[in-house]
Amino acid sequence: MSTDDAAGAVLPAYGMPVRGLANGETDADGYLRRNPADMAWNLLRVSGPLDATRLGEAVERVTLATDVLHLRLRATEEGPCLERQEPAPLKLEVVDLPAVVSDGRLSPEAAAFLAPVFFDKPDLRSDPVGRVCLLRATDPADEGEQLLAFSFDHSVVDGWALGLLVRAVAGACRSGDYTVRGRGFEAFLHDLPAHRVREESLARWRDLLEPHPLPGPTLRLPGGAPRGPESFLADGTFDGALPDRLAADLAAVATRTGLSRAEVLFAVTALATSLWADGPQPLLSLRHGHARPDDVLVIGPLVEPCVLLPPSPEPLGVGEWITAHCHTNRRLPPTYGRSIREVAPLAPRNVGVNVLPPARPVVLGPGTKATTATRDFLAPLWAGERPAGPSTAAVWINYYMDRPGVVEATLTYDTRVLPEPQPLLDAVLAVAAAAADEPDLPVTVLHARLR
Missing domain, CATH: 3.30.559.10 (Chloramphenicol acetyltransferase-like domain)
Structure with missing residues (x-):
């Protein structure tokens, strides 16, 4: 407009x-x-x-x-x-x-x-x-x-x-x-579904989430409190590139299954989190851009909050678990641009995750290109202590795939739940490696390896 x-x-x-x-x-x-x-x-x-x-x-x-x-x-x-x-x-x-x-x-x-x-x-x-x-x-x-x-x-x-x-x-x-x-x-407003349709969509969400009460099965990460706090605080941070092996493993799984790398990474994170929890972990996430990507330039942060659900029943093997998770979450009801806190019972959740797709270099003119700075390049920005604030998840993970062959991540987390990010990140790497090299490995065996 x-x-x-x-x-x-x-x-x-x-x-x-x-x-x-x-x-x-x-x-x-x-x-x-x-x-x-x-x-x-x-x-x-x-x-x-x-x-x-x-x-x-x-x-x-x-x-x-x-x-x-x-x-x-x-x-x-x-x-x-x-x-x-x-x-x-x-x-x-x-x-x-x-x-x-x-x-x-x-x-x-x-x-x-x-x-x-x-x-x-x-x-x-x-x-x-x-x-x-x-x-x-x-x-x-x-x-x-x-x-x-x-x-x-x-x-x-x-x-x-x-x-x-x-x-x-x-x-x-x-x-x-x-x-x-x-x-x-x-x-945009004219094209929205009727109020009745939007209410039916929210009712479907309530039915889907009934077996998954807030915020999700208890996380039991090393050093973390056995019971989570009533509200989450983002007082811990992590910024950096993850080991190169992760990008290679994601690509291998995507090639074998026909899934996108983002779908695989969502599923890998869901299983990794569940291995440190009392049960399968739903993940809070955001779908951007509504039906048309340019809508965000009309009315602002037009995100559709959603919860990525664990597969049910849970497959026994790691590879099947990854594939089943992706298929489970391909047809979730829309939330039509509402904010997270408007759509109960989506949040708060133990873990939130976003995957930012690869960014192509921006061409500004003949012979002039601009590329997104890496997390390592930006490290001097965070020399001081960052302020803590309320969060809709105990752990928010943003993955970046801005460079070929590299996955970077930023985490904001509640240190009462996740004192240090490494055990969770190690679990992500272990699940991705198993999905790439040992897709028939039982989830129970992988769980025993991590613990």
Whole structure:
């Protein structure tokens, strides 16, 4: 929807993260002032000549035309609403530093500048919802690499939408023009299934989840409390690449079974978690983009929360377990963009997992490409202690497959449940290896090996 197509200034906050209003900081008029969720951000390493002026024009053109960047979330008597602000483009911030890369990682100067860009919350009453920054090195000894940073408040943009925005900016930089894709807000609402159909879908979820009470079978990880806390706190973190063997094992299983690597990784994680629990573990997850991926640029973080269910009855062999898990979860009922906390009894769960698909290099112009920075490259960002916050799962795992042959992961976890991430990650590696090399191995034997 272009900035001229809105029928009114107030729209129902369908699909928005309503938990932001419940847990966030609001002002006296009910406007969301600060959203508790992490910022949605990405850092790209740019190689080749780059016209900063042309890039700045592309950033302004795309951000002005993207409706969701001009919406604000507010609590009203009719429920959460999106209120339209006067559209204004974001300006590209060009920052010159002595160096942007040092010893193959983010330089200290670049990390010091980017940390508040990525982690500090904007005041949504007056600040822009995001920032786009280009970092350049002034030291002649620097290799000439530039860094392009995108960061947005999670109340309006999620990681899925951020990827679309980045590609839109790249396309506008190449062509000098930008055409809004996808339908508008009114069309989105018009195309929704009838209220009766949506309620039937939620009723199906309640039936499916009846055998799986919240938050799931007790996790019994080494050193963890035998009973989980009443509410989860994300006070532990892990960022890094997993052993190369994992990517090879996932590819081998996918080739043999015809499943996608993401499906295999979801199933591997489910079985690995169940091996450290009192029973088969349902996983909280998110399906992005609703029916049309561009919808996220119209109404914000349009994710469909779901629970990946364990197979029933459970197969005896590891290979069969992986395949059965994938087939079990291919036809789950839709939740039509509702937030996690709106759709009981989806959350909280012991474990949440997302798999981010491989990202292709972004072409900004002839001979100029940008690639997503690795977790190792970004390590200097997390030199200090990160704040803890409430979580919808005891352990949230995000897997990244941005580089060929490598799987990276970030974990946020409740240290009362998972004191150290290594036992769980070791279980993931062991399940993947067994599925690749010993698909007929009984699950009970694998369980004995781990314990």
